[in-house]
Amino acid sequence: MPSEPTILAFDTSAAHCAAALLCGGQIVAQRHEPMAKGQGERLFALIQQVLDDQGAVWAELDAIAVGTGPGNFTGTRIAVAAARGLALGLGIPAIAVSSFEVLHHAHTRRGEARHLISLAQRHGYDLHALYLGRLTGVPMAMPLSDPSRAAPSLDDPDETVVLGENAGDIARLVEQAQGRPMAYRDCALPGADIAAHIAQVAAARLGQHTPRPAPLYVRAPDAAPPRDPAPVIVP
Numbered sequence: 001m002p003s004e005p006t007i008l009a010f011d012t013s014a015a016h017c018a019a020a021l022l023c024g025g026q027i028v029a030q031r032h033e034p035m036a037k038g039q040g041e042r043l044f045a046l047i048q049q050v051l052d053d054q055g056a057v058w059a060e061l062d063a064i065a066v067g068t069g070p071g072n073f074t075g076t077r078i079a080v081a082a083a084r085g086l087a088l089g090l091g092i093p094a095i096a097v098s099s100f101e102v103l104h105h106a107h108t109r110r111g112e113a114r115h116l117i118s119l120a121q122r123h124g125y126d127l128h129a130l131y132l133g134r135l136t137g138v139p140m141a142m143p144l145s146d147p148s149r150a151a152p153s154l155d156d157p158d159e160t161v162v163l164g165e166n167a168g169d170i171a172r173l174v175e176q177a178q179g180r181p182m183a184y185r186d187c188a189l190p191g192a193d194i195a196a197h198i199a200q201v202a203a204a205r206l207g208q209h210t211p212r213p214a215p216l217y218v219r220a221p222d223a224a225p226p227r228d229p230a231p232v233i234v235p
Contacts, residue, residue: 008199012040059090068214127139
């Protein structure tokens, strides 16, 4: 593994198209464009612009890093498919980085090791995952509007900080369930810098055995089969 790898990172799991290039341990180029749709058409042009900003070429890359959500169903699949294809064509690893890991990397303070991470999603859902150096267990989805929702169970709440969107609400749920105060910090995913954090997380993981990137879905997709009957094929 190179001591200072060159890593291309990108993300389309939310209403944006983002890419960044890490080289020599530093983010040397990055771009972020808000967009509700069209990421599939824009992604490779944006990636090429990031490479051109640094005068880099594809052959110099040591790894691809990709945001795997949870997030937009189609957007996440676009980035994951691109990462797999690029890694295969270039003969380099593709490293998956979830939105939970991005938020942890962006907002962790010195001395903190345990986080209960909360990500607010569209349609009134809150996603939770316990982070102990890496994601532990299976992330959960709970409706924000349900007053009876169960609090996440923590083995060591005194050493855990609730981190993320709606962190205060989650902390109060845990306090009520476990009878002790919870530290929390409200914060959100780092919008314009999300690809940079993906690259930095991936750099620390380069050289380890990691599975191929796959979308991280906590809830079932909102898309439904079409109601119209299937067309009749005329012989």
